[in-house]
Amino acid sequence: MNLEQEIIYSIQEAFKSLFAQDIELKQIALQPTRKEFEGTFTFVVFPFLKITKLKPEDSGNKIGSYLKENCDPVTDFNVVKGFVNITVSESSWLDIFKKLYSNPSFGQLPPNGKKVMVEYSSPNTNKPLHLGHLRNNFLGYAVTGILKANGYEVIKANLVNDRGIHICKSMVAYKHFGKGETPESAGIKGDHLAGKYYVIFDKAYKRQINELLENGQTEEEAKKNAPLILEAQEMLRNWEAGDAEVVKLWKTMNAWVYEGFDATYKKMGVDFDQFYYESDTYLLGKNIVEEGLKKGVFYKKENGSVWVDLSDEGLDEKLILRADGTSVYITQDMGTCDLKYHDFKIDKSVYVVGNEQDYHFDVLFKIMRKLGRPYGEGLYHLSYGMVDLPTGKMKSRDGTVVDADDLIQEMIATAESHTKELGKIDGFTTEQAEELYEILGLGALKYFLLKVDPKKRMLFNPQESIEFQGNTGPFIQYSHARIASILRKAGQIGVDYSKQSFENLSQLENTERDLIVLLNDFEKKIILAGEEYAPSVIAQYMFDVAKEYNRFYAELPIFNETNKEIQAFRVALSALTAKTIQEGMQLLGIKVPDRM
């Protein structure tokens, strides 16, 4: 039983003994005491006044006295209005510290026997990854880390959108204007090469539309009749028919793109256990349509199209299958949903997809639940907002995108110039320095994108957004490097801190206690972040830990402390903090350096 639970249990006992009332444990909640008051935990009595039938102050005093007498760790209390501020003994904090410090599975909850799949990234193969994908990938990867720490078995999945009219556009343009160019001959990454032809297509297409407009067609007609779009559509039909030449070009260009993506993923530090390709899955789901009709969940209209009525759930009727019997987007998503379950017998399935698809996933999940899928309640759409630029929304066709590769490169370069400016790479080899720049640049970028609530749309200003001071990745990384330096020195001068029991320590400094209280929250934060699928919870916590440590670092001496036991304790506390930071940042996919 941990400290909080012990106190809560005692409060329950207090009500039993003082007021002869049984209160459920979950009704009792402790909150952290505000800094300006004495104490660590606060119990709010207002909700229980009906039971105590006393004034708030009197209720608080009675409960406080009971705790002081009957709950071992509680040494004191004070009551302000209806708030009982509880003070916990120094020895309890030391016990907690020792427990955390000696816990081999610190930051990892025991396996819960459940399997979850997290689908993220899900790129199109006609263009390179951009800023929006970065938010997606970092979010997805961080969520997999958090769920693992919560004891789940996690499968990282990537559903690649490798077919459709947009792919054919790049292919058509390449056929006309490519002249046999390859990534090698052009000297650019494969995904960028495909993206180049996607842009070329769009420019040529617009030219053709303008010509048709001049010839008197309406805009709608022109868009439909431009030769290039007709060609792309025909190519899509040929692709679906398995036309050898089209398929060959498709395979060639996709291979280029995948090679490019691999490089970008590697740079980003994300990976996957399972790839799904829409070219394999786009025909799935028709069997589910049959099943739904049989179960009466779907119904057929006169023209043969199939629908589901979700009006009892507050939504509309949605089309499931076209009159001509072909699939729509949701048909294949239903199929993929089942496929994932079939492949891995997952309990939960998380989709990291932008909030423009909120409605789509609402519909999809409601359908799967209506069909009585065993994983139905485990479906979750991790929806996130757009990343906007100061110039407005990003549009790949206009070229107003921040390319992922470029941005990462820029971040690393910025980290390099910062580091050099501060003159902090004495004694680094070139490789070590390069590695550090990468860790810092990516750390800054990831932290920037992860510290914010995913639901919120965010503004990214390339010049101003990424800082290296304050609430940033490098600040936390810096705190870790500081501690690493302490630990190195402790090793050099032979401070034995790892096996001490600190038996003679009786008094803790405020900052020491505050730090222990905070480190003790790690598990709680992991659980919360897991329940909410919220890396921002961890990010915020990491900042708090780093900040608290830096205060400790500035206020209290370590190697100048003459009492050897206190000295060893402070080193050990530093080590635990470093471990917390390292584990926590790892959940976010951010590396921490030992020197910077």
Added chain:
RNA sequence: GGUCCUGUAGCUCAACUGGAUAGAGCAACUGCCUUCUAAGCAGUAGGUUUCAGGUUCGAGUCCUGACAGGAUCACCA
């Protein structure tokens, strides 16, 4: 028009799910490197939580209604 999301300091974000005097960072200003890394620490200043009602011991948080920004509502994906 319907539905959903967002609105908190000049800017970027918190607020432990209804608790105390709404907290951090950036930007501005003041101190602190002859003790362990100043990418740091301490401090000053900055707020009618978009607005108007309501619910109650208590509302940034819940309800109603405005206002603003965004997304979505295709036999597109």
